[in-house]
Amino acid sequence: MKADLIILGAGPAGMAAARVAAEQGISVLMLDEQPRAGGQIYRDVARAAPLRGTMLGAGYTAGQALVAALDHPGITHLGGARVWDVTPTRVSFVREGRGQVAEGRRLLIATGALERPMPLPGWTLPGVMTAGAAQILMKQSGVVPERAVLVGAGPLLYLVAVQLVRAGMPPMALVETCGLRDAARALGALPRALFGAATLAKGGSLLAELRRAKIMRFRGATDIEVLGDTAAQALRFRQGRHRHRLACDTILLHHGVIPDTRITGALRLPHRWDARQQAFRPVADRWGRVAAGVFVAGDGAGIGGAEAAALRGELAALEIAHDLGALGHDGRDLLSRVPRLKLRLELAPRAFLDRAFPPSRQALAPRDDTLVCRCEEVSAGEIRRAVACGATGPNQAKAFTRAGMGPCQGRYCGPVLTRIIADATGRNEDETGALRNRAPLVPVTLGVLAASARDL
Numbered sequence: 474m475k476a477d478l479i480i481l482g483a484g485p486a487g488m489a490a491a492r493v494a495a496e497q498g499i500s501v502l503m504l505d506e507q508p509r510a511g512g513q514i515y516r517d518v519a520r521a522a523p524l525r526g527t528m529l530g531a532g533y534t535a536g537q538a539l540v541a542a543l544d545h546p547g548i549t550h551l552g553g554a555r556v557w558d559v560t561p562t563r564v565s566f567v568r569e570g571r572g573q574v575a576e577g578r579r580l581l582i583a584t585g586a587l588e589r590p591m592p593l594p595g596w597t598l599p600g601v602m603t604a605g606a607a608q609i610l611m612k613q614s615g616v617v618p619e620r621a622v623l624v625g626a627g628p629l630l631y632l633v634a635v636q637l638v639r640a641g642m643p644p645m646a647l648v649e650t651c652g653l654r655d656a657a658r659a660l661g662a663l664p665r666a667l668f669g670a671a672t673l674a675k676g677g678s679l680l681a682e683l684r685r686a687k688i689m690r691f692r693g694a695t696d697i698e699v700l701g702d703t704a705a706q707a708l709r710f711r712q713g714r715h716r717h718r719l720a721c722d723t724i725l726l727h728h729g730v731i732p733d734t735r736i737t738g739a740l741r742l743p744h745r746w747d748a749r750q751q752a753f754r755p756v757a758d759r760w761g762r763v764a765a766g767v768f769v770a771g772d773g774a775g776i777g778g779a780e781a782a783a784l785r786g787e788l789a790a791l792e793i794a795h796d797l798g799a800l801g802h803d804g805r806d807l808l809s810r811v812p813r814l815k816l817r818l819e820l821a822p823r824a825f826l827d828r829a830f831p832p833s834r835q836a837l838a839p840r841d842d843t844l845v846c847r848c849e850e851v852s853a854g855e856i857r858r859a860v861a862c863g864a865t866g867p868n869q870a871k872a873f874t875r876a877g878m879g880p881c882q883g884r885y886c887g888p889v890l891t892r893i894i895a896d897a898t899g900r901n902e903d904e905t906g907a908l909r910n911r912a913p914l915v916p917v918t919l920g921v922l923a924a925s926a927r928d929l
Contacts, residue, residue: 848879
């Protein structure tokens with residue numbers, strides 16, 4: 474199958490880009506792993522919003538408009554498509570058990586973000602999951618975690634806590650790793666953040682709702698441990714001089730999201746460590762171009778939130794339309810003025826939020842007995858011993874320890890490996906590098922690989 478533009482991902486960036494490109498007469502093929510459009514933030518919104526919109530909130534139901542706009546004759550959306558190999562002009566994927574290939578003149582990578590892994594003692598016990606995973610359960614299935622404690626940092630913790638309150642299953646507590654020092658550090662970025670006052674107001678509204686629900690909050694938590702033999706039974710942590718133990722059935726971890734760079738990494742595109750967001754991101758121009766014919770948009774280009782992702786998708790689509798001759802230079806610039814202005818306003822609070830909600834120091838530098846690679850059961854201590862034996866980067870550590878060789882292919886442990894090795898060697902993250910992504914990007918059968926070889 475062929476199209477002018479192939480978009481990988483049907484989240485806010487991909488959906489907005491598809492709409493704008495199709496309006497300019499460009500044929501669009503959108504490939505997404507999920508069966509229905511929406512991405513993580515708007516997951517299954519067309520079906521779930523009428524059922525659970527009150528619980529999930531207006532920020533979620535706003536995605537219905539983006540999904541509805543995909544009903545355009547120039548857009549082909551294939552859900553359930555698992556992409557396993559990518560070049561700038563060719564994408565191999567599996568759908569309904571059959572390997573398929575798509576060819577396009579331009580490629581837009583809009584795969585969004587991943588939740589940052591939060592390795593803590595006991596984090597692999599049943600009953601422990603990420604806050605994003607809990608959201609997936611609520612959005613897709615209406616399943617609400619019971620007797621939950623939320624742990625970590627970031628606005629998503631507040632949103633999930635409020636959604637639990639609205640669902641009639643209020644969390645037992647919020648255990649936050651950020652504290653007063655982080656809030657004081659963020660004050661310098663507050664004046665600029667006020668240009669995005671609407672975003673700050675949303676956060677204030679969530680906190681007010683939690684106060685009305687009388688949800689306990691512990692700030693500045695350290696030495697966090699999940700307790701239990703065969704499942705999570707309690708959370709233990711320190712707050713200043715005091716030790717706390719909270720009995721619970723579910724523990725939801727979250728300390729921010731990071732760009733999903735698996736595909737941009739597999740394409741060997743340049744990446745740069747973003748010290749403020751503590752993650753690698755692809756090097757892109759103001760339109761999202763990362764290489765000839767290849768663009769990236771949304772949180773995969775740098776964390777900015779759903780609204781910013783959609784605006785980045787629009788801007789990338791306008792430049793792609795210009796590249797393909799469907800839109801002149803003046804028309805592109807005229808149509809980009811409003812989304813570019815809106816994007817500046819949406820991104821205005823980012824520095825403030827990044828400083829106020831930094832990732833957990835404990836999880837960035839886990840103690841030696843903490844597992845960092847869940848798939849291969851490799852501990853932080855084993856990674857440090859690999860460094861002592863001469864491993865200077867994640868790929869050497871992978872060869873020494875098998876960390877990153879499991880089914881997730883380093884999706885959960887990769888960022889932690891980089892941080893541990895950088896700390897142990899005294900080199901910065903750019904020098905240390907990231908795990909190298911290779912095809913197949915997801916598990917595929919030998920039959921699919923053989924069929925792909927025949928097609929070459």
